[in-house]
Amino acid sequence: MRVSVITFPGSNCDRDAQHVFSSRGHSARLVWHKDRDLENPDLVILPGGFSYGDYLRCGALARYSPIVKEVVSFAEKGGMVLGICNGFQILTETGLLPGALMMNKHLQFICRHQYVRVENSDSPFTNGLETGTILDIPIAHKEGNYFIDSEGLKRLKDKGQILFRYCDHTGALADNPNGAIDDIAGIVNEKRNVLGMMPHPERAATDSVISQDGKEIISAIERFFAANA
Amino acid sequence: MLKAKIFVELxxxxxxxxxxxVTxxxxxxxxxxxxxxxxxxxxxxRFDSDDAELCALETENICKSLLANPxxxxxxxxxxxL
Structure with a gap:
């Protein structure tokens, strides 16, 4: 699999994402945000961090970086895009994903392990995972409070676009860390090729860290490409 | 020279x-x-222009495309x- 990870000024999870994919035998490269060539990837990752220092609104300035135009056209042609944390914020700013990420309800930056529940296995990012699977995946953000109007929320539910919800260790929807509407931790677009999620699977995918549950999501992506190769 | 004073509200x-x-x-x-x-x-x-109509149009576009999230x-x- 060829993976292009975009580095914006202020990205800080780009190398983690690159490392996780390269250590699994994939060709993972970093692409600078001012470049205009995605280098023919199978998967584009918009990594976590604080692009442009989160000035104005998280992701608002990154959305106008030259490479983002290429990411949008790649996604519109069906290319797979994964936005993690700040990457999710950038995806909502581009309009590839609906809604917005607002400041956490309690105003605090949170950095901790978080359980999320797989809500839908009908996507390249969750295929093979049973609905209801509980994953321990770290979160680290101050603006992760997903918001969408009631009409938009209904559409997300009707089309099965909510892939992950925050939950407690039993899978109950009783541990929402940031006030996100309907406990939403991650959504896909209607075509199901663009995923935005606040939790960091790349921080839970190496043997040296406490949770390896992020590997479940990465394995699902690998399964998707293996089946569609 | 014209200056646009822009308010972006939730x-x-x-x-x-x-x-x-704060409350x-x-x-x-x-x-x-x-x-x-x-x-x-x-x-x-601030705009390097005295054309109010043009500056209003620019401000409108700036707000829509960048400053405010619809x-x-x-x-x-x-x-x-000024």
Whole structure:
């Protein structure tokens, strides 16, 4: 699999994402945000961090970086895009994903392990995972409070676009860390090729860290490409 | 030269946790009549032009494309001569 990870000024999870994919035998490269060539990837990752220092609104300035135009056209042609944390914020700013990420309800930056529940296995990012699977995946953000109007929320539910919800260790929807509407931790677009999620699977995918549950999501992506190769 | 004075505000339907925290503090300070606080952004942009119509159009485009997020925010502005 060829993976292009975009580095914006202020990205800080780009190398983690690159490392996780390269250590699994994939060709993972970093692409600078001012470049205009995605280098023919199978998967584009918009990594976590604080692009442009989160000035104005998280992701608002990154959305106008030259490479983002290429990411949008790649996604519109069906290319797979994964936005993690700040990457999710950038995806909502581009309009590839609906809604917005607002400041956490309690105003605090949170950095901790978080359980999320797989809500839908009908996507390249969750295929093979049973609905209801509980994953321990770290979160680290101050603006992760997903918001969408009631009409938009209904559409997300009707089309099965909510892939992950925050939950407690039993899978109950009783541990929402940031006030996100309907406990939403991650959504896909209607075509199901663009995923935005606040939790960091790349921080839970190496043997040296406490949770390896992020590997479940990465394995699902690998399964998707293996089946569609 | 013209200056655009732009206000970007959260939609009334969107919770403003910062505003809530400020309300709580104000009430704690003894400002007992305070019931609500909303925190907005104020942005000034200067144009090298005296054409009010053109600057209004530019300001409108700037607000729509970058300064305000239509999902959560509204904007309004006024132009001022410098």
């Amino acid at each position: 939609k009334p339907s969107v919770l403003d946790p910062q505003g809530k925290a 709580n503090t104000l009430q704690g300070m003894g400002f007992s009549k305070v019931t609500d606080t909303r925190i907005s952004k104020y942005i000034e942009i 999902n959560t925010e509204t904007y309004h502005y006024e132009l001022e001569e």
